[in-house]
Amino acid sequence: MTKHDTELLVCVKCRRGAEEPENGIRPGQALHDALAGQGLPEGVTLRPVECLQNCDHGCSVALRGGPGRWTYVYGNIDENEHLATLAEGASLYHESADGLIPWRSRPEHFKRNCIARIPPLENDNG
Amino acid sequence: MTKHDTELLVCVKCRRGAEEPENGIRPGQALHDALAGQGLPEGVTLRPVECLQNCDHGCSVALRGGPGRWTYVYGNIDENEHLATLAEGASLYHESADGLIPWRSRPEHFKRNCIARIPPLENDNG
Numbered sequence: 001m002t003k004h005d006t007e008l009l010v011c012v013k014c015r016r017g018a019e020e021p022e023n024g025i026r027p028g029q030a031l032h033d034a035l036a037g038q039g040l041p042e043g044v045t046l047r048p049v050e051c052l053q054n055c056d057h058g059c060s061v062a063l064r065g066g067p068g069r070w071t072y073v074y075g076n077i078d079e080n081e082h083l084a085t086l087a088e089g090a091s092l093y094h095e096s097a098d099g100l101i102p103w104r105s106r107p108e109h110f111k112r113n114c115i116a117r118i119p120p121l122e123n124d125n126g
Numbered sequence: 127m128t129k130h131d132t133e134l135l136v137c138v139k140c141r142r143g144a145e146e147p148e149n150g151i152r153p154g155q156a157l158h159d160a161l162a163g164q165g166l167p168e169g170v171t172l173r174p175v176e177c178l179q180n181c182d183h184g185c186s187v188a189l190r191g192g193p194g195r196w197t198y199v200y201g202n203i204d205e206n207e208h209l210a211t212l213a214e215g216a217s218l219y220h221e222s223a224d225g226l227i228p229w230r231s232r233p234e235h236f237k238r239n240c241i242a243r244i245p246p247l248e249n250d251n252g
Contacts, residue, residue: 009245053198054242062244072179073199073242116180116199116242118188119135 004066014058031079041091067121069099130192140184157205167217193247195225
C-alpha cells in the first residue's frame with residue numbers, strides 16, 4: 001500500500017470574527033505564513049484554502065491524507081500559540097493508518113477543538 | 127467526465143446532547159432510518175457513519191461527491207423537520223459541478239447551519 005501524503009489545509013481567509021486587520025494580513029493568512037516559515041514534518045504538505053466555513057470558531061485547519069483516512073477539521077487555532085501543536089498533530093496524523101490519533105497522544109488542543117470529521121472513502125465501518 | 131455519486135453521510139450515533147433515549151433509538155439513527163424510508167434523489171446514496179464529531183450541534187450530516195467537489199458538513203438537523211430539506215439539498219448538491227449550491231437556491235437550513243467544508247482534491251483554487 002502506498003502511503004499517502006498528508007495535507008494540512010489552512011483557511012487563509014479567516015478574520016476570526018473581527019474586522020479586516022489594519023495591516024491587511026488576516027489571522028488565517030498569518031497562520032498559513034507562520035506554518036510555511038516554520039516548516040512541517042516529512043510527508044505533510046501545507047495548502048492554503050479559501051474558506052473552510054468554520055467562521056464562528058476560527059482560525060481553522062483540516063488534516064486529510066488519502067482515501068483510507070478520516071479527515072479532521074480543527075478550530076480555535078491561534079497563529080502564534082498553536083504552531084508546534086499543529087506540527088505535532090500533523091505528524092501524528094501522518095503516522096496513523098486511518099487518521100485516528102490515539103487519545104493519549106492526541107494534542108490537548110485537538111481533543112477539545114475538533115469541529116467535525118469526515119470518514120474515509122474506503123471504509124466498511126457503516 | 128464521469129459523474130460521481132453523491133453520498134449523504136448521517137451520524138447515527140448522535141444523541142443531540144441528551145441522554146440515551148428510553149427506546150434506545152438515538153436521534154441520529156432515527157434520522158438515518160427516516161431518510162432510508164423516504165428514499166433519496168437519483169444518484170444520492172445514504173450512508174450511516176459512526177460519528178462526525180459535531181456533537182455540540184447535532185444531528186449531523188455530510189454531503190460528499192467525488193474528488194472534484196467540496197464536502198459539506200451540516201448541523202442542527204432534526205429527524206422530523208428536515209427530511210425534505212435534506213433530499214432537496216442532496217439533489218442540488220448532486221446537480222452541481224463542484225459541490226457549491228448557488229446561494230439563492232440553497233435551502234435555508236443549509237445557509238445557516240454549515241459546520242465546515244473541505245475542498246476538492248482536484249482544485250487549483252489555492
